[in-house]
Amino acid sequence: MNKRYDIVVVGAGNAGLSAALHCASEGKKVLLIEQHNLPGGCATSFVRGRFEFEPSLHELCDIGTAEDPGEIRQMMEEYGVHVDWKPVPDCFRIISTYSDGGAMDVTMPAGKGPFLEKMEEYVPGSRRKMEEYFELLEEIMEGTAYISASNGHADSAVLKEKYPNLLRTGAYPVKEVWEAMKIPPRCQDILSTYWGYLGVDMERMAFIHYCNMFMKYVTRAAYIPTHTSHEISCAMVERLRELGGDIWFNCRALEFLFNGDRLCGVRTTSGDVECSYALANINPDIIYAKMMPKDLIPEREKKLSAARKHNYSARMYTIYVGLNKTAEEIGIRDYCIFMGDTADSAKEYKNILGGYDTNNFTIFLCGNIANPEASPEGTSIGFFTSMGNPDEWGDLSQEDYVALKNKYARKFIKELKDKAGIDIEPYIEEICVASPWTFARYLGTPEGSVYGYETAGWDGMMARMMMLSSDYPIKGLRPIGAAGPRGDGYSSAYVCGKLMARLALKDLKEEGGQA
Amino acid sequence: MAVKVKVGLIGALDMLKFKNMAKTREKVIQAAPAAEITADYAVNNNARELHPDFQKLVLEQIKDHPGTGAKTLVFKNADGGPLAYFRAGQYLSLRMEIGGSRITRPYSISSSPKEALQGKYEITVRTNPGGFAADYLLERAKPGDTFLASGPQGNFYYEELRDPEHILALAGGSGITPFLSMAKAIADGTEKFSLTILSGSRTKEQILFKKEFEELAKDERIRIVHILSDEEASGYEHGFITTDLIKKYAPSDFSTIGIFICGPEAMYRFLEKELASLHLPRKLVRREALGAPKKPEDLPGFPDAAKGCSYLLTIRQGAEEYSVPAESSEPILVAIERAGITAPSRCRSGECGWCRSKVVSGTCFAPPENESRRWADKEHGYIHPCVTYPTSDMTIEVPGEYGE
Structure with a gap:
C-alpha cells in the first residue's frame, strides 16, 4: 500500500464528485480516482x-x-x-x-400560471382540473421534501395530517393517478413529455417521483x-483540491480490498490505496461481478440483483x-x-x-x-x-x-x-x-x-429510499450514482452522492472513529 | 387541503399500500434466486474492442521504399486476433522507449480498416532532420519488436453526414498516408466518397506509394496528381500546391467538394495563404492535426524574458513526484518524457486533450494556433502539455497512462 486516505471515491461522475466534496468538506482526507482524464462522467464536454x-x-x-x-x-x-x-x-x-x-x-x-394558461388553450376546459392537479403536486413536493429532510424518520402522523395525498398516491404509477383524477387525455399527453428524462413510461413510472421532477422543471x-457541464465538474474538482483532496485521472479501480469482511483499500492501476471507506460510482452488478471477493457478497444482494434482472434504464x-x-x-x-x-x-x-x-x-x-x-x-x-x-x-x-x-x-x-x-x-x-x-x-x-436500474414498480425511488438501511450491507463500501436510491439525472446523482457520503461518515462514526 | 385523491377504491388502503412499499419490495427481492451476479455486456465488449486502453503490437515486417527515405512498418496484434477497427484517416499513437525517454508518436494508419479486423496495421515513417523516433523506427526497429499503441484516434476522416461526396486531398510528402488508407477503403467498398489527391513530392524518386495509387486509381472514384517541387518532368505538375493547381484539378464547383489537408508545417502555412483567396466556408476545409510548432519562441505572445531559458518542473503523477529539467523552447510533454515518465499523450498537437494536465504553480505559454482546450480547463489552469511551453519553474499534475 503506497498511500492512505480516509475515503476513496471511485469514479468522478456527478455522484462521485458530490460525495468527494461532502467528505472533504467534513474534514476527511479524500482521494477521488477517475478512469478517464476528465471529471464528470456524463457531465463533461x-x-x-x-x-x-x-x-x-x-x-x-x-x-x-x-x-x-x-x-x-x-x-x-x-x-x-x-x-x-x-x-x-x-x-x-x-x-x-x-x-x-x-x-x-x-x-x-x-411557470405555473403561464403553463396552466397555455394548457387551457390547447385543451379547452382543462383549467379547473389542472389547478386541482397542481395543488396536488405542490402537496407532494412539500411532502417529499419533508421525507427527505427527515433522514428516514418521517413522522407518519405528520404525513397523514399534512400530506395525506402523498400517502394515497405514493404507491401508484403516474398513469393510474391521472386516470383516477380524470385528467383529460390530451392534458395527460402534454404532461407526459418529460418521461424520456427518466427513461420509464407513465404506466410504470412512480407518480411522486415523476411529479417532483415535473414540478421542479415547470415551477422552478x-x-x-x-460553459457546458464541464464547467460544473471542473469547478467541483478544483474545490476538492482546495479542500485538500487529491484526484488521480486515468486511474482505474481494479478491485476492492478487504480485511476479513471489511473494506480496507482499493487496488488501482496506479497501485494499492489504503482507506477506511470507499464510495463507488459504479453499478453494483459490476462491483459484485468483477471487483470484490465472491464469498463476501451477501445472499440478499444476489437476490436483489436477480430481481432487477439487468433491467437497466x-x-x-x-x-x-x-x-x-x-x-x-x-x-x-x-x-x-x-x-x-x-x-x-x-x-x-x-x-x-x-x-x-x-x-x-x-x-x-x-x-x-x-x-x-x-x-x-x-x-x-x-x-x-x-x-x-x-x-x-x-x-x-x-x-x-x-x-x-x-x-x-x-x-x-x-x-x-x-x-x-x-x-x-x-x-x-x-x-x-x-x-x-x-x-x-x-x-x-x-x-x-x-440511468442505472429502472426506477419503476417495486424498485421505485420511494421504495429504495425506504430501504436504505438494508440495501447497503458491505462494510466500508457503498455504491453511489444513478443506480442508487435517488435514481437518475444530474440533480439526483448530486443528491445521491451527498446522501451516501453522509451515511458513510455516519457508518464510520458508529464503527468507532476508524477514520 | 381541498383536493382529495383516491386512486384505489378505498383511500385508506392506498395509504397502506404506500406504507407497505418497503415490504412489497423486500418480497420481490426475497422471491428472486440467489444466483451468481454477472456483468458481461455485449455493448461494453464492443466498445472496448473499438476503443481499447492500448494495443500490443508486434512488428512483423519492414517494407523499404528505396530512394524516399521512408519505410512501411507492418504490425500484427501481438496476442493474435483482430485489431481495433478505425475510420480511414485515423492515426495510432505508438509508444517507444528510446535511450531512457518514454515517448509517443502519432502515425496515420496507411492500411485499410478491413485489414485491422485481420489483425494488421501499417504505418509509414519517413526520415526527417532530428527525427528522434523516426531514426529509431527506421534504423533500429526490427521484426519481432513489440510496441504498445493507442487505439485508433483522430477526427481526420470522411464523414458522410457532413462532407460533400467529393474530397480534394492536398498531401505533402508522407502526409499521403491517411489518403492511402482512404483510397483503399473506397476501393474495397468501406467508404463511398470520391477522392482526388494532389500529392506534393520533391522529386519523382521521392514519390511514395506511386504504384499503389496507380493500381487504386483504376477505380474511377480515385484520382491522383503528382506535383514535384524540385524537378520538372512530363506527366507531373511542377512547383507547390497552389490555388491555380487546386482550381485546375478541382472536380467541380468549390461548394460541392471538401478539401482535406495533410502535410508538413511549411505546407500548412503556405496553403493557409493560398486557400484564403478561395473564401471557402470552414466546414469544407479540414486539416490533419499540425503537431507542435517548431519554433514556439518566435510566435507572437511568447514572453521575451523566457526565451532560451531552462526551468525545473515538479511533476506529480498519482502518489509519485519527480523533478524534471525543461527548456522554454520545448513542449512540457517532451521534458516529462525525457525524464522517463510514462505520460499520456496521443495527437501531440493540442487537439485530442489526452495529455490534459493541471498547473499547480508556475507560468507557461500555449500558442493560440494550437488552442483546443475546453473553456473551463483554461479557466482552471489546465494545459495540454504537448503544445505548452514553460516560462517559469512549474508544478504540474499529470494523469496516469494505461499499459502493461
Whole structure:
C-alpha cells in the first residue's frame, strides 16, 4: 500500500464528485480516482473544431434563482462551487401525435400560471382540473421534501395530517393517478413529455417521483451552465483540491480490498490505496461481478440483483452538431423540441425498443436559445437525443457500427426537417454521433445505460429510499450514482452522492472513529 | 387541503399500500434466486474492442521504399486476433522507449480498416532532420519488436453526414498516408466518397506509394496528381500546391467538394495563404492535426524574458513526484518524457486533450494556433502539455497512462 486516505471515491461522475466534496468538506482526507482524464462522467464536454459540445445535459432542475435557490444551487454553494447558470426559456415544445390520434404541436412555457394558461388553450376546459392537479403536486413536493429532510424518520402522523395525498398516491404509477383524477387525455399527453428524462413510461413510472421532477422543471424553471457541464465538474474538482483532496485521472479501480469482511483499500492501476471507506460510482452488478471477493457478497444482494434482472434504464443515442449559421438564420426558435410518433409514453417506449424501424423518438436541443455563449459568433450548436435497444447495439459488428450510427442520424435530422421545418443539413460544420457504445466507453455503465436500474414498480425511488438501511450491507463500501436510491439525472446523482457520503461518515462514526 | 385523491377504491388502503412499499419490495427481492451476479455486456465488449486502453503490437515486417527515405512498418496484434477497427484517416499513437525517454508518436494508419479486423496495421515513417523516433523506427526497429499503441484516434476522416461526396486531398510528402488508407477503403467498398489527391513530392524518386495509387486509381472514384517541387518532368505538375493547381484539378464547383489537408508545417502555412483567396466556408476545409510548432519562441505572445531559458518542473503523477529539467523552447510533454515518465499523450498537437494536465504553480505559454482546450480547463489552469511551453519553474499534475 503506497498511500492512505480516509475515503476513496471511485469514479468522478456527478455522484462521485458530490460525495468527494461532502467528505472533504467534513474534514476527511479524500482521494477521488477517475478512469478517464476528465471529471464528470456524463457531465463533461468535448471540442471539435471551433465548437465545445455539451454531451448530455438538457436542463438542470432544482437550481432556482439566487434569491430563492433550489436544492442543487444550495448544495453547490455549500460546497463552495461556483457555476454561471443560464435559465432555459420554455419548458418544451413537443411535435407528436396525441393518444387520440390528433396532431400535436405544443409549446409549454415555464411557470405555473403561464403553463396552466397555455394548457387551457390547447385543451379547452382543462383549467379547473389542472389547478386541482397542481395543488396536488405542490402537496407532494412539500411532502417529499419533508421525507427527505427527515433522514428516514418521517413522522407518519405528520404525513397523514399534512400530506395525506402523498400517502394515497405514493404507491401508484403516474398513469393510474391521472386516470383516477380524470385528467383529460390530451392534458395527460402534454404532461407526459418529460418521461424520456427518466427513461420509464407513465404506466410504470412512480407518480411522486415523476411529479417532483415535473414540478421542479415547470415551477422552478430549468438551468444550464454557461460553459457546458464541464464547467460544473471542473469547478467541483478544483474545490476538492482546495479542500485538500487529491484526484488521480486515468486511474482505474481494479478491485476492492478487504480485511476479513471489511473494506480496507482499493487496488488501482496506479497501485494499492489504503482507506477506511470507499464510495463507488459504479453499478453494483459490476462491483459484485468483477471487483470484490465472491464469498463476501451477501445472499440478499444476489437476490436483489436477480430481481432487477439487468433491467437497466435508457441506453442513450446522441448526435452533436456544430452549425455554421446562427439559430435565427436556420429558423431554430425553441430550446428543446421533443419529437416522436405518439405522446403515449408506453407505446413510444415500445417503439424505441423496437430499434431502427420503429424508433422515431428524438429530442432536439439548441444551446444558443438559452445561452448566447453556447457557440462562437455566427454559429449555433445543438444535439439530438434518443434511446437505443441494447440488442440492436449489442449484436452489431465493428464494420457495421458507423453505418447504424449514421442511419439513425440521417433519420433524426430528416425528422427535424419534416416535423419542425428546420433543415440543419447544409450547415453542419462538425458532427459527432454517440451511441450506447460511446456511453459504455466513457461511463463504463452496463450496456452504456445512463440511468442505472429502472426506477419503476417495486424498485421505485420511494421504495429504495425506504430501504436504505438494508440495501447497503458491505462494510466500508457503498455504491453511489444513478443506480442508487435517488435514481437518475444530474440533480439526483448530486443528491445521491451527498446522501451516501453522509451515511458513510455516519457508518464510520458508529464503527468507532476508524477514520 | 381541498383536493382529495383516491386512486384505489378505498383511500385508506392506498395509504397502506404506500406504507407497505418497503415490504412489497423486500418480497420481490426475497422471491428472486440467489444466483451468481454477472456483468458481461455485449455493448461494453464492443466498445472496448473499438476503443481499447492500448494495443500490443508486434512488428512483423519492414517494407523499404528505396530512394524516399521512408519505410512501411507492418504490425500484427501481438496476442493474435483482430485489431481495433478505425475510420480511414485515423492515426495510432505508438509508444517507444528510446535511450531512457518514454515517448509517443502519432502515425496515420496507411492500411485499410478491413485489414485491422485481420489483425494488421501499417504505418509509414519517413526520415526527417532530428527525427528522434523516426531514426529509431527506421534504423533500429526490427521484426519481432513489440510496441504498445493507442487505439485508433483522430477526427481526420470522411464523414458522410457532413462532407460533400467529393474530397480534394492536398498531401505533402508522407502526409499521403491517411489518403492511402482512404483510397483503399473506397476501393474495397468501406467508404463511398470520391477522392482526388494532389500529392506534393520533391522529386519523382521521392514519390511514395506511386504504384499503389496507380493500381487504386483504376477505380474511377480515385484520382491522383503528382506535383514535384524540385524537378520538372512530363506527366507531373511542377512547383507547390497552389490555388491555380487546386482550381485546375478541382472536380467541380468549390461548394460541392471538401478539401482535406495533410502535410508538413511549411505546407500548412503556405496553403493557409493560398486557400484564403478561395473564401471557402470552414466546414469544407479540414486539416490533419499540425503537431507542435517548431519554433514556439518566435510566435507572437511568447514572453521575451523566457526565451532560451531552462526551468525545473515538479511533476506529480498519482502518489509519485519527480523533478524534471525543461527548456522554454520545448513542449512540457517532451521534458516529462525525457525524464522517463510514462505520460499520456496521443495527437501531440493540442487537439485530442489526452495529455490534459493541471498547473499547480508556475507560468507557461500555449500558442493560440494550437488552442483546443475546453473553456473551463483554461479557466482552471489546465494545459495540454504537448503544445505548452514553460516560462517559469512549474508544478504540474499529470494523469496516469494505461499499459502493461
